[in-house]
Amino acid sequence: MTTERIERQAPRAARLDDPDRRRAHRRRLRRTDLLAILCWTSVAAAIALLLASGGVRDLSSPGAMVTALGIVAGLVGTDLILIMLVLAARIPFIDRTVGQDVAMALHRRLGKPALYLLLGHGVLLIVGYAITDGSSVIAETVSLMSGGDLLLALLGTVLLVLVVVTSVVAVRRRFPYEAWHAIHLLSYVAVLVAVPHQLSTGQVLAEGGFERGYWIALYVLAFGSIAWFRFLVPLVRTLRHRIRVVAVEPIAPGVSSIHLRGRDLRRLGAHGGQYAIWRFWSAGTWWHAHPISFSAVPSDEGARITVRELGAGTGRLARLQPGTPVSIEGPYGIFTSFARTAPRLAIITAGIGITPARALLEHSDVAPGEATVLLRGTDHSQAYLWDEMETLAHRNGSRLYTMLGRRPNGIDTWMSAESISRGVTIESVFPQLLESDLYVCGPSVWTDLVVRDARAAGLPEQQIHVERFDW
Known part of the structure; x- marks a missing residue:
């Protein structure tokens, strides 16, 4: 698809x-x-x-x-x-x-x-x-x-x-x-x-x-x-929707998109930014349930999740065969546009944290110039789904920036060393931050640093939305 x-x-x-x-x-x-x-x-x-x-x-x-x-x-x-x-x-x-x-x-x-x-x-x-x-x-x-x-x-x-x-x-x-x-x-x-x-x-x-x-x-x-x-x-949702794996698409080393098909998937009521608990009924995966965000908003018959290999359990998902039955719990989470309280939208994402952010931007009805997105990665190998984010941003008139590079040694920051040297701050990336809802998704420690800077800039707590990937 x-x-x-x-x-x-x-x-x-x-x-x-x-x-x-x-x-x-x-x-x-x-x-x-x-x-x-x-x-x-x-x-x-x-x-x-x-x-x-x-x-x-x-x-x-x-x-x-x-x-x-x-x-x-x-x-x-x-x-x-x-x-x-x-x-x-x-x-x-x-x-x-x-x-x-x-x-x-x-x-x-x-x-x-x-x-x-x-x-x-x-x-x-x-x-x-x-x-x-x-x-x-x-x-x-x-x-x-x-x-x-x-x-x-x-x-x-x-x-x-x-x-x-x-x-x-x-x-x-x-x-x-x-x-x-x-x-x-x-x-x-x-x-x-x-x-x-x-x-x-x-x-x-x-x-x-x-x-x-x-x-x-x-x-x-x-x-x-x-x-x-x-x-x-x-159990009722699983039997009702009869979800199956359609294909597994490698998109980067250790990262794959799993395409799913089922019946009347819109009845799940999934919103962009939410996740579900997935269980794949194959010989090597049936005993392990995975909390994974939708990387695209489900249609009537299709859905997609994108997974990064973080261990043996997620590593086996890249080898799923078409036709594998899937159980679902959810969808869950309030990392969605319905949690917004401010007139503008700001999104910062790193690594595989782009998956709920991509679905959030897809599902958000924003006016041109209303949303600003920053994609963060250590290098180009972490640019998962960046091309899709660029397409979505171009379509709805959102501003999109990218930040590549390692963080500097000895400094607690979420930004790259190059950005620090150029004087980049969260306020310079998002000039209207205080008028925005800030959505942050990425590794836990990195996310905490972004939230710290947002709070220091004066952003109210109710305008900060976080999706964490720890357990």
């Missing part, structure tokens, strides 16, 4: 005037505030329901007070774990509000506090019971561990420790994605194996009343969302 054909078939986003953008932005802000309120309310409700049920009525002795603190720590920790599951469920409302990258960043930040609270829950209860019974901590621990339910709770805590430790960036990067993902799935098991303990002896679900209904509802929401949005919806 030629580029020209893809461009003629591509749907374009409806043009939004400034009042429309402001209204859309206000709606997103309200939804963001609502999500934050719901998260804090769930924690407050857990504690309030415990107090209302008389779960900590006895504070007359040191042992009782320590035990009460342990109960509260367990409640809040469990609540945070369930919130984490909801954030990871890829619920469309959350995705459209903050995007999956922001949701998963919050998911990761909640991991350590939740784990510390659950560890504190166990320690405080043991110490509290030991003080009350007048026994040693070791004796109390042995006594409590004699119950099968508490052994399951201990197993769940150990699994959570494993998940949190492997999620630390420095540790996570030592694992292949497949191994890390398999370990991370243990978080579901960790939460489930603790339920018998809560039902039988814990203060969370042991007694009837409103608090029992609340916790059951929260468990149903968390695991129901995972089952519905992570498994059932992708």
Whole structure:
């Protein structure tokens, strides 16, 4: 399929005037505030329901007070774990509000506090019971561990420790994605194996009343969302659209475009700049799902993704055969024109980060001179899809610049050494930066440097949009 054909078939986003953008932005802000309120309310409700049920009525002795603190720590920790599951469920409302990258960043930040609270829950209860019974901590621990339910709770805590430790960036990067993902799935098991303990002896679900209904509802929401949005919806979409690989087109060393065909692909509702989770059902790839952006907006029957070889998993994608069935989860992300709030559009992209940027520019209905694009690469071998970006920019009257060359040693910058020597800045590339929405996509460290300069130039946070390629 030629580029020209893809461009003629591509749907374009409806043009939004400034009042429309402001209204859309206000709606997103309200939804963001609502999500934050719901998260804090769930924690407050857990504690309030415990107090209302008389779960900590006895504070007359040191042992009782320590035990009460342990109960509260367990409640809040469990609540945070369930919130984490909801954030990871890829619920469309959350995705459209903050995007999956922001949701998963919050998911990761909640991991350590939740784990510390659950560890504190166990320690405080043991110490509290030991003080009350007048026994040693070791004796109390042995006594409590004699119950099968508490052994399951201990197993769940150990699994959570494993998940949190492997999620630390420095540790996570030592694992292949497949191994890390398999370990991370243990978080579901960790939460489930603790339920018998809560039902039988814990203060969370042991007694009837409103608090029992609340916790059951929260468990149903968390695991129901995972089952519905992570498994059932992708299965239905895969069966409905029947996507197959049409061809694999090498476009540079280690970079290939995968052309796909399916039924009624416009019903996916994909916007330029979004990505999906793809699983290719061949012998060497079926066990590995890949988050990959659309490099062209899907038509009714065709779609395209462009992949750079970053390891053994993505390397096998270049050898896919025509006819290979494909599963899809998504599309996801708010790296789209619908997130715009300003009258102008600025795009900076590096390396394979050009894929969502190319689809974004294709899908954006911009007036001549409204958009400015900067393509960044170390050398000409990284000029992936630059010819297509030039075609799109020429068609809609956008300004397009390229910047080649290595970054200078000893300077934290996203620009080339030559550009630095010529006095180039982000403001000189984008003279009307403060009137623009800035979309940045590329390697994580490089992206952070671009965002740093944009913030230093005074660009408001809501006008900065980032698509990250780390996991």
